Amino acid sequence: MPHLSFTGMLRRSLVHRRARSLSALVAMTVSAAIATALLTLYADLNTKLHKEFRSFGANVVITAPASKPLPPDALLRVHQAAGKDALIAEFGYAVATTDRGTSVVVAGTDFAAVRKLDSWWQVPSWPNPDDANAALPGQRAANFISDKTNLKLTFSGHPITLHSAGELRTGGDEDSRIYLPLDTFTQWTGVQPSVIEVQIPGGANTVEAAIARLRTALPEIQVQPVRELVEGESRIVDRTHALMYGAVLLIALTVAVSVLATLSASVLERRRDFALMKALGGSQTQLMALFLLEALALALAGVVLGFIIGSAAAWVISETNFHTATLPHPSVLPLVVLLNIVIAAIAALFPVRVLRGLQPAALLKGE
């Protein structure tokens, strides 16, 4: 080697103690990988959770005043106020009589819109939107009908026969209703839509803002959030965030302890080397720099490896749980670097104390 440089010594020292260096590198890589995975998922969490929550149906319900239908332009105004990403479906309700003489709630709606809004409904096959007489009877409602294929219903003396597309199962009130196309419903019953259900994407604040816009656009109509859903979503998102923060902190502490043990052992087993350097005139600053830069080199190498592994892990976790890929987020890199440097710094505290208290004379004497 023609030149003895600081970096050369650093490199040779790391390579010479490869088992110890590898152990510290693995710990730093694990920390960086977990931090990268969690922070990458965290960055996409809101979007993904909101997307998941969208499948739970409407989070805002717009209801006409008692015994009055919605204004004819209500749907248009809701579309304008709720935003282009909102899912909206209109409903009209009436009570009809089955062929067995039992009363049943019939609901007219737009099946294409409902299919998007209430994607969680369990339906064997959605009715064809072009089929004006297609119907979706709820599981309990179907029990009140003799012929479950051709549904014979009467409303105020007006009979209608609908084709069942299959039974609807939701576990809720929907199971007791029979759904049919809104135009058919209106022509048959003469009843106008009275409810609009809206799914607004985003967190609680976004939903509240949209509600405010809807209330302004429809002052004469009741606009109510589905509190359980809005607040539940907010609570779950907040708790998931807290859980992820906690996990990152816990893992960081665990890794810090592991790196502390490795770095301490590394300093303790090289006390004589450091003592020699001090005896040769090495200053406290030079020895500290040698040791701390070694820890820093391991921390940064851990970041590079950890970022790659963590991004891959985030991709797999996202694909498995949300069925969408999460691409690497370069924006999390500074945080991962900071975390690993903090871990290395915390882990270096004890070894630095050892270095500061080094007694070269006693050590070099072999005491």
Added chain:
Amino acid sequence: MNEGHLLHSNEPGPAVDLPEITRPGCAVISLNHVTREYSGHAGVVRALDSASFSIVAGEWVAITGPSGSGKSTLVNLIGCLDRPTSGELKIDNVDVTTMSAVEMDRFRADKIGFIFQQFHLIPYLTAVENVMLAQYFHSMTDEAEARRALERVGLGHRTDHLPSELSGGEQQRVCIARALINDPPILLADEPTGNLDAANQEIVAELLEDLHRNGHTIVMVTHDPEMASLAQRKIALSHGKVFCHPVGGPMVTLRSKP
């Protein structure tokens, strides 16, 4: 390789161009009532008790005494690795007791060359790199000079070997080359032959004799009467007290500067 006879005063080389201060007659090390106490669980232990003596430039002094007599404490103080609790300690006419830690580091690098019983070579650096390490902490590295230093101790053919590839005697000679590389006025040897077999002891003894002949001041701690007999003067320690420091032996003649 003609080992052990490469430092005679008639050979040219930068290692024998001694600083002015090291000329014979000047007290290069001076202790005046130096005491070193350590506090421990058992109370205060006085490891060195009011030691007073001087070592002149070019002198070879052996420090002897049983274990626990204060030899290591004395070496630590002379080597600027420790400070006295009280008293005055001058190295090269500079009172080191008033120096800051940083000044002590600098002073140590300039003035003291250490030779250790256990060699203390950095295991992942080659022989020449171990020598260069002393240059690194002193000023700047010079590989050619480091190789020359190894050649002077008879290791010109082993410069690129790791310590694990060298015998004990060879490792000690690397240690001596490292001690000499910055041309310090004082060589501080702590049991320099303590870990060596008879053959290597002889080689190291000859090297030290050569260094002495070339005008280096050598302070050597030893248990070995044979090694101690090579010194001009013995300083005996017992229970932290200097009780015998006769002046004797011929002073060396310095080779004149070119």
